[in-house]
Amino acid sequence: MSNSVETTAATTSNDTVLVTGGTGKTGRRVAELLAARGVPTRIGSRSAEIPFDWNDRSTWKPVVQGVRAAYLAYYPDLAVPGAAETVGAFAKLAAEEGVERLVVLSGRGEPEAQQAEQLVMAAGAQWTVVRAAWFFQNFSENFMVDPVIQGEVALPVDGVLEPFVDADDIAEVAAVALTEDGHHGEIYEVTGPRMLTFAEAIGEIAAAAGRPVEFVPVPMDAYAQVLTELGEPDEVVWLIRYLFTEVLDGRNSHLTDGVKRALGREPRDFTEYARSVAATGLWNAPAE
Ligand SMILES: NC(=O)c1ccc[n+]([C@@H]2O[C@H](COP(=O)([O-])OP(=O)(O)OC[C@H]3O[C@@H](n4cnc5c(N)ncnc54)[C@H](OP(=O)(O)O)[C@@H]3O)[C@@H](O)[C@H]2O)c1
Incomplete structure (x- = not known):
């Protein structure tokens, strides 16, 4: 992580941008892009210098003080019960504490996520x-x-x-919305440039990695049972079931132009992603 990511409360400036989930899939990328732009950035996570926990409201006020804009990436997922209310309450507190701009990461086709969006819109800051x-x-x-x-x-x-x-495209859209004017009131629905089945995505990964990787569709109940037997908590099993049955039912099977609208360029393609990850060796076969 770059040196311009804030490491102590003492370096707070009124230009500071808070990045919740700042060590996660999108937040880490948002923080890196902001640091590259020279924007003072504060990571919002349980392990950060100023610890922040979505589930502990006593941690909320310290993390928004001195912050101008905030990226809201809720963990684990906006679909979980209570998530919308939690994100809405945090957004409201942030606006009350002087945060001028909120950029919220949401999910397509999830009623609970859209409820969280509404609460962020109503919080009193630009959104x-x-x-x-x-x-x-x-x-x-x-x-x-x-x-x-x-x-x-x-x-x-x-x-x-x-x-x-x-996630690089998502982060770039978020970084631009956090730091540049002209994005208030926009809903950027962001997709890649083409649709793939999971079998096709795995096929692309196998081709990029140069080794066989098989995709096997399984019944939801059998999958949930395996997760439970592996010791996954009930909430995780519930979330997986929700995402695979409620959301991956075809409702999101269309392309949208959010990346183009926000960034003026096409989104990145899966093949490019698969090749770049394969080149790191991450998907190599396990050592014998
Ligand atoms: N994955 C998808 O395909 C997808 C698609 C659409 C939308 N989304 C949305 O993306 C969001 C997640 O974003 P992401 O994938 O970028 O994040 P992520 O990688 O799932 O999140 C990890 C980050 O969250 C922090 N974190 C974990 N528990 C926390 C807690 N209790 N309080 C505060 N921070 C906590 C972690 O740091 P610490 O461990 O240090 O706390 C880390 O920085 C969800 O709301 C989901 O609905 C995901």
């Missing part, structure tokens, strides 16, 4: 919504990494087309 498709990086920075390495990705989905989007 921008970045409403994202499934991230490319779920295959390289999330729960699908190990199955890819093992050579078999079993998921409770089959045939649905998803316009996967690059």
Whole structure:
């Protein structure tokens, strides 16, 4: 991480941008882009210099003090019960404490996420919504990494087309909205440039990695049972079930122009992403 990311409260300036989830998939990229622009940046996470926890309201006020703009990436997902109210309450407090601009990361086709968007819009600050498709990086920075390495990705989905989007594009849209004028009141629905089934995405990964990786569609109940047997908490199993049954039902199977509208260029393609991750060796076969 660049040196211009704030490390102590003492370096706070009124230009500081708070990046919640600032060590996560999108937040890390947002923080890096802001640092490259010379913007004083404060990471908002439980392990940051000023600890911030969505589930502990006593941590909220210290983290927004002296902040001009904030990126809101809720963890684990805006779909979980209570998430919208939590994000809305945080946005309201931030606006009351003088934060002028809020950029919220949201998900496509999720009623709960859209409820969170509404609460951010009503918080009293300028707002921008970045409403994202499934991230490319779920295959390289999330729960699908190990199955890819093992050579078999079993998921409770089959045939649905998803316009996967690059977290680098999401972060760039967010960074621009946080630091440049002209994005207040915009809902940027961001997708990649083409739709892929999960089987096709895994096929692209296999081609890029130069090794066989099989995609296996499985029934939702069987998948949930395996997760439970592996010790995943009930909330995680619930969330996976929700995402794969409620959201990946075809409702999001269309392309949108959010990246082009915000950045004036086309979104990055999955093939480019797959090649660049494969080149790092992340998806190589496990050592014998
Ligand atoms: N994945 C997708 O395809 C997708 C698609 C559309 C929308 N979304 C939305 O993306 C959001 C997640 O964004 P992301 O994927 O960029 O983040 P992420 O990688 O899932 O989040 C990890 C970050 O959250 C922090 N964190 C974890 N628990 C926390 C807590 N209790 N309080 C405060 N911070 C916490 C972590 O730092 P610490 O561990 O130090 O706290 C880390 O910085 C969700 O709201 C989801 O709805 C995801």
